[in-house]
Amino acid sequence: MSSPRERILERASILFHHQGYNSTGINQIISEANVAKASFYQHFKTKDDLCVTFLNRRHESWFNALSEFTSKSENAQEKILASFDFIMHMNEKENFRGCSFLNIMSEISKEQESILRVIQSHKNDLRVFFSQLIEDELLATHIYLLFESSIIESQLFESNEIVNKSKAIVKSII
Amino acid sequence: MSSPRERILERASILFHHQGYNSTGINQIISEANVAKASFYQHFKTKDDLCVTFLNRRHESWFNALSEFTSKSENAQEKILASFDFIMHMNEKENFRGCSFLNIMSEISKEQESILRVIQSHKNDLRVFFSQLIEDELLATHIYLLFESSIIESQLFESNEIVNKSKAIVKSII
DNA sequence: ATACATACATACAAGTCTGTCTATTTTTTT
DNA sequence: AAAAAAATAGACAGACTTGTATGTATGTAT
Structure with a gap:
């Protein structure tokens, strides 16, 4: 044990x-x-302390899983599209519970700064992930925004349909 | 009183x-x-009952505010861009608290179905709002997704910067 | 063998929560 | 003016919350 x-x-x-x-x-x-x-x-020390540790660990494991999942793709375009497959994969695996980071963001108050900072830093890293795949900075932001809303909307409607639509959109702009 | x-x-x-x-x-x-x-x-009857009533009323007042805010624009393109200004306007007004509907979605469990339904219906109406402005269905979805992530990301980083970037992206695709 | 770290169980404080209930007062309607 | 409806205060039940305190047991290292 x-x-x-x-x-x-x-x-x-x-x-x-x-x-x-x-x-x-x-x-x-x-x-x-x-x-x-x-x-x-x-x-x-406190429950919030546990939360910070939990988020830091989830940050690591989530990015590791994303890296692994997209590693099979050879070029940047394929990697980007695979990241949307990753959303669908995680949705199925975790029953459409969405993003832990965004969920907790909605739950905490402005006083719980230490938690908020971990969430911000996680999302920053995600932006960097796309920035490294795409030269054009605005296009990278564009993909990032579609990625984020894909998570949110599929959680809300408990369906991967919107992620597929989003993927089609991404395909047309990269 | x-x-x-x-x-x-x-x-x-x-x-x-x-x-x-x-x-x-x-x-x-x-x-x-x-x-x-x-x-x-x-x-x-219950706290959840109050929540449903609250969301229904917010749905109405929010859409009324959006309609009013975008009514000054003359064509569809302008209306769409104005809707992103509306996000910024609401962010300033409400101190970057984000979307009540999405926040509550993250807080409730799968058992609180009556609440979830109001949230889904609200977002459906938002999709319809964009669909009525744009012929191309996929483009309407595209705008909707950017709209949603604009709310989320500006809430997370407590800044309208990303909304402006999003607006620039929208301008380039419509 | 002695000392230390770690984990254990569990009681407790001080507060929160939703929801029910009684009994009284105020307001509205007939 | 009398009857009905609505609102009041606030006690209460029972379960929950985070965090502290006390004392005991176990395993490891010196």
Whole structure:
């Protein structure tokens, strides 16, 4: 069995993603992770601290998965289109729960700056990802915006239809 | 002084939009609206019921504001560009709180279907709004997607910069 | 063998939440 | 003016929240 800290993070990842941040309590996390409350607070100062750690880890794993998924494509154009396939792939895998980062953005207040910064930095990296594939800066932004709305809209309508439309649009502009 | 029901809705509108749905309790709403708790439950079956009513009213007022804002433009192209100005206008006015509908989507669970339906219907109407301005269906979707991500990204980075970039992109494709 | 770190269970504080209920007062309608 | 409807205050239930405190048990390193 993995360490308590690991078990907390594993459980929190699932619960935050499926139930939302505010709707998931510490008590549920520790009970499902089989960890004592005192142990929880030995590893994490506050719930927000856990959230930051969770987001940092998700940032890594998400980008790794994106890299891996798009690595099969040979040129930049193919990579961009594959990234939209990646959205569809993740939607199926995670039951259209959308983007953890954007979901949490909608849940937190302006005071929870440390969380907001992780989210901003994640999205910045995503913009960089597209910028590295496309010379034209405005076109990279264009793709980024379509990527973002593809996630949001497919979450809202629980369907990949709009992602496919978006992909068709992207194909026509690159 | 307006009726209790009206005062509840006025207060809830502000609080839901500024603090989020889950972070706003009934007690705060009624105390700030100067309404007794029993009166609240005379007008609204549950908190979710209040949420649905709030969203329906915001749907109306938001579209009225959009219509008014874009009514000055004479042709379809101008109207579309003006709708991006509308985002910026609302961002300034409401301190970059983003879209109430998308924010609440991120907060609710799959069980709260009645709320989800109002959100879906709101976004459907927005798609229709653009469809009526643009012959080409795929182009209308394209604009809609850029509109949506403009709201999200400006909320995240608390800046209208991305909306202006988005507007420039739109200008180049219509 | 002694010391240390880590994890354990669990009680507790102090507050939040939604929703129900009673009893009284005010307002509106007939 | 009398009857009906609406609104009031606020106690209450019961469950939830985050975070702290206390004391115990276990495993590892010196």
